[in-house]
Amino acid sequence: MFIGLIATLPVYTNQKLPFHAIFPFGWHDPDRHPYAHAAVYVWQIFALINNMYALLFLDLLSVHIFFQLAANMKILCVELRCMSKLHRHDVPHFRAELRRICIFHQKILGLVELTNEVFYGPMIMQMIVSFFLISLSTFISLVARHDPSVAARFMLFMVLSFLHLSYWCIAGNMVNEHAFNVAGAAFDAYEWSPPVPEIQRDIAFIIRRAQKSLSMGAAPFPPLNLTSYMAILKQCYSILTLMLESLD
Numbered sequence: 655m656f657i658g659l660i661a662t663l664p665v666y667t668n669q670k671l672p673f674h675a676i677f678p679f680g681w682h683d684p685d686r687h688p689y690a691h692a693a694v695y696v697w698q699i700f701a702l703i704n705n706m707y708a709l710l711f712l713d714l715l716s717v718h719i720f721f722q723l724a725a726n727m728k729i730l731c732v733e734l735r736c737m738s739k740l741h742r743h744d745v746p747h748f749r750a751e752l753r754r755i756c757i758f759h760q761k762i763l764g765l766v767e768l769t770n771e772v773f774y775g776p777m778i779m780q781m782i783v784s785f786f787l788i789s790l791s792t793f794i795s796l797v798a799r800h801d802p803s804v805a806a807r808f809m810l811f812m813v814l815s816f817l818h819l820s821y822w823c824i825a826g827n828m829v830n831e832h833a834f835n836v837a838g839a840a841f842d843a844y845e846w847s848p849p850v851p852e853i854q855r856d857i858a859f860i861i862r863r864a865q866k867s868l869s870m871g872a873a874p875f876p877p878l879n880l881t882s883y884m885a886i887l888k889q890c891y892s893i894l895t896l897m898l899e900s901l902d
Contacts, residue, residue: 657706659810661699672698716773720825720870720878723769726762727832730755731839734860745848752856759836759860766829766868777872780822781886787815789890793897819883826870826878837864 660672670691677694737751770777791812798804840860847853871877876885 655810656814657699657703659807660702664695671695672702716769716776717822717825719769719773720822720829723762723766723870724825724828724832726758726765727829727836730759730762731832731835733758734836734839734843737843739846743848745850745853748848749850749853752853756856756860759863763863763868766870770870770872774872777822777870777878778875780819781872781875781878784815784819784822785886785890788812788819788886789893789897791815792890792894796894796898819886823878823880823883827880827883830867830869830877830879833864833868837861840864 663669663672671694675694675698677690733751733755737748737755791808795805795808795812798808837860840857844854844857844861847857867877869877869879871882876882
C-alpha cells in the first residue's frame, strides 16, 4: 500500500517523480528527456521496493523471534503436562525429563533477555515512531478533511501505523501470556508428580519463576503488550484532542 501510494504521486500531484530529485542534463524533466525521465522513474520505484523489502524483512525478523519464543513457551507447557502423566510411575525417568524441561525453560528465559538486549534500540524507536506517526497522521487528516486527496494519504499512513504497532504488541503479548501459562502447566505437573520431595521442590521452583513477569520491551518504555497498546492509543487521543483545541 505504501509503495503504491508513493509510486502514484505524480498522478494526483504536481510532482514529476515519486521523489524530488534533480539529475544532470535535465533528465528529470519529462518534456526535455521523456525516455530518461521514464528510466529515472523506474529506477526510483525499484530502489523504493528494494529498500522497503529490506526494512520489512528486518522488522519481521525481530517480531518473528517473539512468536518463536511464545511457541517455545507453549511447547514447554505441553511437555510439562504430558511428562507428568506418562512417567508418573517411573521416578528416574521423571527426574531426567524434569531436568531437561528445567534446562529448556532456563534457555527460553535467557533468550528473552538476550532478545530484549539486542533489540533494545529498535523497540524504543518503534514505540516513539509509532506514537508520533499515529498522532500526526490523524491530526493532519482531520485538518485536511476538506482536501480528500491529502486526507486519504495521511489516513493511509495512520492505518499502516496502527497495524504495525498492533503487530508488535500482539507478538509481545503472546510471550507474556504463554510465560504465565507455564506456571499453570507446572502446577498440573505437580499434582501428577511422584511423591518425591526433590521432584516437587524442582517443580515449585518452576512455578515460582514462571509467576514473575516476562515481557518483551525496553526500559524506560512499557513492555510491548496489549495493555501498553491501549495506553499508547489513549495518549495519542489526548494529544490529538489538545492539538485540535489549540487549532480551533
